[in-house]
Amino acid sequence: MTILENHSLKAHHTFGLDVRARYWAQYAGVDELVELLHRFADQPKCFIGEGSNLLFTGDFDGIVLHSAMCRAAALNETDTEVLIEAQSGLKMDELIEQLAAMQLYGLENLSYIPGQVGAAAVQNIGAYGVEVKDCIDSVKTLDLSTFETRIFNCEECQYGYRDSFFKREGKGRYVITAVRFRVSKTPILHLDYGNLHSCLAGIDNPSPEQVRQAVIAIRKQKLPEVDEYGSAGSFFKNPVIAAPLYDTLHAQYPDMPSFVTSNGYKIPAAWLIEQCGWKDKQSGRATVWQQQPLVIVNNGNATAEDILQLAQQITDSVNERFHIQLEREVEYI
Numbered sequence: 001m002t003i004l005e006n007h008s009l010k011a012h013h014t015f016g017l018d019v020r021a022r023y024w025a026q027y028a029g030v031d032e033l034v035e036l037l038h039r040f041a042d043q044p045k046c047f048i049g050e051g052s053n054l055l056f057t058g059d060f061d062g063i064v065l066h067s068a069m070c071r072a073a074a075l076n077e078t079d080t081e082v083l084i085e086a087q088s089g090l091k092m093d094e095l096i097e098q099l100a101a102m103q104l105y106g107l108e109n110l111s112y113i114p115g116q117v118g119a120a121a122v123q124n125i126g127a128y129g130v131e132v133k134d135c136i137d138s139v140k141t142l143d144l145s146t147f148e149t150r151i152f153n154c155e156e157c158q159y160g161y162r163d164s165f166f167k168r169e170g171k172g173r174y175v176i177t178a179v180r181f182r183v184s185k186t187p188i189l190h191l192d193y194g195n196l197h198s199c200l201a202g203i204d205n206p207s208p209e210q211v212r213q214a215v216i217a218i219r220k221q222k223l224p225e226v227d228e229y230g231s232a233g234s235f236f237k238n239p240v241i242a243a244p245l246y247d248t249l250h251a252q253y254p255d256m257p258s259f260v261t262s263n264g265y266k267i268p269a270a271w272l273i274e275q276c277g278w279k280d281k282q283s284g285r286a287t288v289w290q291q292q293p294l295v296i297v298n299n300g301n302a303t304a305e306d307i308l309q310l311a312q313q314i315t316d317s318v319n320e321r322f323h324i325q326l327e328r329e330v331e332y333i
């Protein structure tokens, strides 16, 4: 167990802002986590993975808790699938790399997304037509009030678009300690999204590793590398709008891309932001990423205020022009 006082969080979140935590603690087992929870019972708590979906708006006057539990093992196996349990602190991309090397299908479209296994199950991470919930069997948690283990099946996690029970009612009540994934021995491929199909043209029945490499190549073209540019990936969610507004906007902007969902029309936020002229625009020391306007990057020494201001200006201009209120994907701490 590691406990540090008045610790800089610069290296512990991908925006790379120079903020501090009153305490920083890393635990290597559930027993250590329980000990920390007892010892720092009176402190406000922030559970952190790789900090790749967080914006610290200032110093954190409490304890930041980081999982260093990083094991993964197969629990069960049938002719067609394998049940894998991965601990919360394992990097999701390391798990996917291991699964691809074992020829197991299911998670390869989520390659190269930063972050830990525990947070992936909180966020319901998604990319290229796959969400992590598609492979989640169950989620193992520690109840923060009773210190007992509780396992949630996938339905109980109430997954939605970048949403789960753990982001709402379960926040502050449960910490995820491990996730069980069901992955397939037989091909289950999702190649219809973006230019994944064309990247794999000429390859019949691509292996999980081939899909993984194609995803990584596409992501490297579009998204900033976390160790070069501070960001938290997509800053905003893609909004879903009701039919009357969609009809009005479609008449005005016939080229507006959209996807029909069960509760309306999903419009790519990147398109809305680009239409408002934000691509590559700077405000203070924060910039809208040229290749993907959903991403706000830290130019090097941005403050939270620079990022907050730019995000607000983008939200206001999209609202003014399209009457759509963008919802942020990044969590403010």
Ligand SMILES: Cc1cc2nc3c(=O)[nH]c(=O)nc-3n(C[C@H](O)[C@H](O)[C@H](O)COP(=O)(O)OP(=O)(O)OC[C@H]3O[C@@H](n4cnc5c(N)ncnc54)[C@H](O)[C@@H]3O)c2cc1C
Pocket: 014, 046, 047, 048, 049, 050, 051, 052, 053, 054, 067, 088, 113, 114, 115, 116, 117, 118, 119, 120, 122, 123, 124, 125, 126, 127, 162, 166, 174, 175, 176, 177, 223, 224, 225, 226, 231, 232, 233, 234, 331
């Ligand atoms: C360059 C870049 C690209 C990205 N691309 C994508 C993408 O394609 N798709 C996508 O969905 N996301 C993407 N993201 C966002 C981000 O990677 C995911 O949201 C990821 O799951 C966050 O993981 P993390 O470990 O960094 O979590 P953190 O940001 O540290 O935490 C996220 C939330 O989970 C909570 N949490 C963390 N660990 C636990 C735990 N063990 N138990 C309970 N709660 C916990 C935290 O308190 C917080 O509320 C991207 C981010 C970056 C920087």
